[in-house]
Amino acid sequence: MRCSWSFLGRFLTVLTAALLGVVLAAGCASQEAEDMSAEAPAAEGAAIVEYLGSADFQNTWQHLPGVEPLYTGQDPHGALLSTYFNAIALKAIEDKAGSIPAGGMVVKENFMPDGTLAATTVMYKPAGFENADANGWFFLKYGPDGVIEAEGKVQGCTECHGDVQDNDFLFSVDVK
Numbered sequence: 604m605r606c607s608w609s610f611l612g613r614f615l616t617v618l619t620a621a622l623l624g625v626v627l628a629a630g631c632a633s634q635e636a637e638d639m640s641a642e643a644p645a646a647e648g649a650a651i652v653e654y655l656g657s658a659d660f661q662n663t664w665q666h667l668p669g670v671e672p673l674y675t676g677q678d679p680h681g682a683l684l685s686t687y688f689n690a691i692a693l694k695a696i697e698d699k700a701g702s703i704p705a706g707g708m709v710v711k712e713n714f715m716p717d718g719t720l721a722a723t724t725v726m727y728k729p730a731g732f733e734n735a736d737a738n739g740w741f742f743l744k745y746g747p748d749g750v751i752e753a754e755g756k757v758q759g760c761t762e763c764h765g766d767v768q769d770n771d772f773l774f775s776v777d778v779k
């Protein structure tokens with residue numbers, strides 16, 4: 604009798620562990636799927652603004668090594684700038700990969716001389732987005748209130764950044 608109770612006990616322990624394992628695995632899988640979709644907003648201004656609003660990029664993304672978080676900017680981007688690179692962009696720059704691959708994103712906050720945020724400008728390479736004039740970049744500019752001022756294949760952005768097209772349209776870093 605004692606023997607069969609202990610067998611039942613062991614059986615239940617194993618069953619519980621197995622069930623727990625299934626529940627945990629399912630939980631992790633859905634978490635992963637969520638993280639991956641959060642990593643890649645669509646090629647659309649509103650989706651990118653929303654993504655950046657929840658990405659906490661000011662605290663979790665990197666500045667360039669050796670560059671102050673807030674530095675004196677060049678025209679036309681404002682008096683003080685802060686530039687952030689997501690992991691995909693930063694890796695390509697560190698590896699001197701030649702260009703930024705799909706998923707790469709660079710975000711620049713443009714401040715007025717008194718330190719108020721004037722606008723946020725973004726360059727993003729959405730997977731599958733075609734922009735032959737700017738090597739796949741999607742440009743975006745939005746105000747502190749989140750209102751979009753320009754997005755997509757923006758001619759003004761493309762023309763000026765075209766001065767550095769050999770460097771994948773990036774001014775402030777060498778990607779080669």
Ligand code: HEC
Nearest residue numbers: 676677709711724725726742743744759760763773774775
């Ligand atoms: C008249 C030229 C000019 C125009 C127009 C322009 N930019 Fe820039 N942009 C620059 C320069 C110069 C820098 C480097 C500034 C610095 O880091 O000091 C820069 C930097 C950036 C960066 C950081 C990555 C990099 O290249 O260093 C982003 C992102 C950016 N611009 C987005 C935009 C967007 C979006 C637009 C259009 C709404 C735009 N820019 C229009 C000249 C321009």
